[in-house]
Amino acid sequence: MAHQYILFYKPYNVLSQFSEGNTPPASATEPRLTLKDFVPVSDVYPVGRLDRDSEGLMLLTNHGRVQHRLSDPRFAHPRTYWVQVEQVPSVAALTQLQKGITIKGYRTLPCQVKRLRAEPTLPPRDPPIRFRQSIPTVWLEMTLQEGKNRQVRRMTAAVGHPTLRLVRIAIAHLQLGTLSPGQWRVATTDERQKLLQI
Incomplete structure (x- = not known):
């Protein structure tokens, strides 16, 4: 399976996961928004988290080594x-x-x-x-x-x-850039190459 690297601008009030899990809905008529409401790509996972009330850049990938090295504080990214x-x-x-x-x-x-x-x-x-x-x-x-x-x-x-x-x-070297809340894009060739060097 090819490795995927997706940059996503997580909006405010969105959970940093693809399912609601045990998080109670905001109300009976208003379920919590998750990553699956914005990113129609299967088998990728967030590198780290952003709180529901925080916004901005998330990296989603299926590359376990990159995920580990960006998440583990020993590597100080x-x-x-x-x-x-x-x-x-x-x-x-x-x-x-x-x-x-x-x-x-x-x-x-x-x-x-x-x-x-x-x-x-x-x-x-x-x-x-x-x-x-x-x-x-x-x-x-x-x-x-x-x-x-x-x-x-x-x-x-x-x-x-x-x-x-x-x-x-x-x-690390990945930038939010011109993405708007809720938008995502595939990492560029240069961004991918630098991720593989992490």
């Missing part, structure tokens, strides 16, 4: 996120994030964090984030080498800046 947070983080808060935060007894690895000069160009989220006129928001770019459960949200909350919107824009 970067994942980059645009993160909208409440309030304006101080230099000290950004430094804390960069050096690592202790969350539930676990200390996160050092990561790259910078404040974006301008709000990134992203499609509107449906539903939009809550907006409070008295509380400013700022966008950060965070690049992590690990992916613990809800890690980015827990890190920003730990320094007093709750995450309002979270969009993964890159996994």
Whole structure:
């Protein structure tokens, strides 16, 4: 069987799996959306996860070695996120994030964090984030080498800046690029070759 590599822009409120599993539906008339509602390709599986309330790039593949090497923290492949947070983080808060935060007894690895000069160009989220006129928001770019459960949200909350919107824009050399929420594409020849070198 040929290996497949699919880049997908997971929208907000979509589960990072192909079936609902044990996840209760949003309501009796509104079942949870899953990857199968967007990607009509069989026998591919997500590399890692994005929370239901997070958006952005996912890689789907049937290549076990690539999946393992991108998922296992020992191989330290970067994942980059645009993160909208409440309030304006101080230099000290950004430094804390960069050096690592202790969350539930676990200390996160050092990561790259910078404040974006301008709000990134992203499609509107449906539903939009809550907006409070008295509380400013700022966008950060965070690049992590690990992916613990809800890690980015827990890190920003730990320094007093709750995450309002979270969009993964890159996994290793793979970029979200011009994909829109719900769209997918097959990896290019160059992207595939680099995945095989991981």
